[in-house]
Amino acid sequence: MQDQIKRMLVINPGSTSTKIGVFDNDSSVFEKTLRHDTDEIKKFKTIFDQYEFRKNAILETLDAEGINISKLSAVVGRGGLLRPIPGGTYAVNKEMIEDLKVGYAGQHASNLGGILAYEIASGLNIPSFIVDPVVVDELAPIARVTGFPQIDKTSIFHALNQKAVARRVSKKLGKKYEDLNLIVTHMGGGVSVGAHEKGRVIDVNNALHGEGPFSPERAGTVPAGDLIDMCFSGEYYREEIMSMLVGEGGLVGYLGTNDAVKVEKMIEAGDEKAKLVYDAMGYQIAKEIGTASAVLKGKVDAIILTGGLAYGKAFVNDISSYVNWIADVIIEPGEDELQALAEGALRVLRGEEEAKNYSIDELNTTTVK
Numbered sequence: 078m079q080d081q082i083k084r085m086l087v088i089n090p091g092s093t094s095t096k097i098g099v100f101d102n103d104s105s106v107f108e109k110t111l112r113h114d115t116d117e118i119k120k121f122k123t124i125f126d127q128y129e130f131r132k133n134a135i136l137e138t139l140d141a142e143g144i145n146i147s148k149l150s151a152v153v154g155r156g157g158l159l160r161p162i163p164g165g166t167y168a169v170n171k172e173m174i175e176d177l178k179v180g181y182a183g184q185h186a187s188n189l190g191g192i193l194a195y196e197i198a199s200g201l202n203i204p205s206f207i208v209d210p211v212v213v214d215e216l217a218p219i220a221r222v223t224g225f226p227q228i229d230k231t232s233i234f235h236a237l238n239q240k241a242v243a244r245r246v247s248k249k250l251g252k253k254y255e256d257l258n259l260i261v262t263h264m265g266g267g268v269s270v271g272a273h274e275k276g277r278v279i280d281v282n283n284a285l286h287g288e289g290p291f292s293p294e295r296a297g298t299v300p301a302g303d304l305i306d307m308c309f310s311g312e313y314y315r316e317e318i319m320s321m322l323v324g325e326g327g328l329v330g331y332l333g334t335n336d337a338v339k340v341e342k343m344i345e346a347g348d349e350k351a352k353l354v355y356d357a358m359g360y361q362i363a364k365e366i367g368t369a370s371a372v373l374k375g376k377v378d379a380i381i382l383t384g385g386l387a388y389g390k391a392f393v394n395d396i397s398s399y400v401n402w403i404a405d406v407i408i409e410p411g412e413d414e415l416q417a418l419a420e421g422a423l424r425v426l427r428g429e430e431e432a433k434n435y436s437i438d439e440l441n442t443t444t445v446k
């Protein structure tokens with residue numbers, strides 16, 4: 078018997094755009110990036126204040142495209158900086174909305190994903206979901222211990238793309254994600270390297286706030302003592318140092334661009350500094366993959382390289398040359414977050430997975446303090 082078609086609206090808010098898609102099961106039937114004028118966005122004091130503006134933009138676009146939202150089975154949004162939660166598809170509820178409104182773990186445009194999904198779905202009496210938000214935390218207890226009792230390790234990474242790609246590759250290998258050990262390396266504006274043990278990311282660098290390899294616009298781990306000296310030198314405001322680490326670090330800091338394609342052109346034109354820095358980024362990513370292989374005790378079924386940087390052939394070859402003795406290296410360039418969100422919601426709508434409940438009382442708040 079043929080499956081009944083589930084039509085889903087998918088919403089992925091970024092800092093200056095909202096990407097939307099309409100999916101019939103796992104096939105995209107409409108996708109659009111709604112660009113928001115930065116001056117318009119700047120008028121809003123908080124991320125939550127942008128909610129009405131973005132909702133109207135989405136509904137007006139769907140209307141203009143002749144897409145009848147009364148035919149939707151669900152609305153799914155990118156989840157934001159919530160409390161740490163295990164991976165999966167979550168039904169949006171009031172507790173989640175409250176955390177997204179205040180930005181429990183910080184301000185991030187993706188906080189609006191769940192809110193927009195919930196508000197649009199409520200009006201239609203259909204369910205709303207978020208899938209694998211950046212705060213997915215499946216860390217093994219041993220991975221939380223930093224060596225500095227005042228600070229625990231935090232899991233913030235590209236969970237949505239890492240998990241979607243890991244599932245896709247597992248399928249291609251004819252295995253279940255839950256039966257494999259994978260090292261998934263997301264290489265975009267930020268870089269995260271996850272040790273996936275049988276479907277759980279038991280260790281990963283905090284790719285948002287400065288840990289792990291440097292990336293096109295983030296510094297990654299920097300020498301702590303020297304950083305402290307800088308912070309207390311009296312020369313910088315907190316925000317300035319934060320920007321140097323996140324946004325203006327990595328390739329931006331050394332070479333003035335976050336665009337790896339431009340850096341490759343600089344190298345072709347004989348720029349030796351560009352070559353050294355680009356090579357160092359690959360070297361640091363390879364070292365992090367080595368770390369993840371130790372976490373998995375060498376039992377690694379595959380290493381996956383994904384994200385925009387994985388389009389760079391020389392770059393992925395260079396990383397492979399350091400790590401291909403560990404396991405086969407599989408290249409899955411780019412990312413497709415709208416597709417990943419649709420697939421997450423579809424697994425629930427088809428009954429293949431149960432939607433998880435975001436309940437503050439039940440959340441695991443493991444710390445080593």
Ligand SMILES: Nc1ncnc2c1ncn2[C@@H]1O[C@H](COP(=O)(O)OP(=O)(O)OP(=O)(O)O)[C@@H](O)[C@H]1O
Nearest residue numbers: 264265266267293335336337338384385386388389
């Ligand atoms: N063909 C290509 N060759 C080499 N690098 C590329 C290519 N296409 C894109 N990139 C690089 O990929 C990086 C951006 O990757 P991506 O689009 O995945 O990041 P993002 O979505 O902005 O950030 P994040 O993935 O951290 O959320 C940029 O440095 C870009 O120059």
Ligand SMILES: CCCC(=O)O
Nearest residue numbers: 211233234267284285
């Ligand atoms: C690391 C979480 C996603 C991002 O890059 O902002």
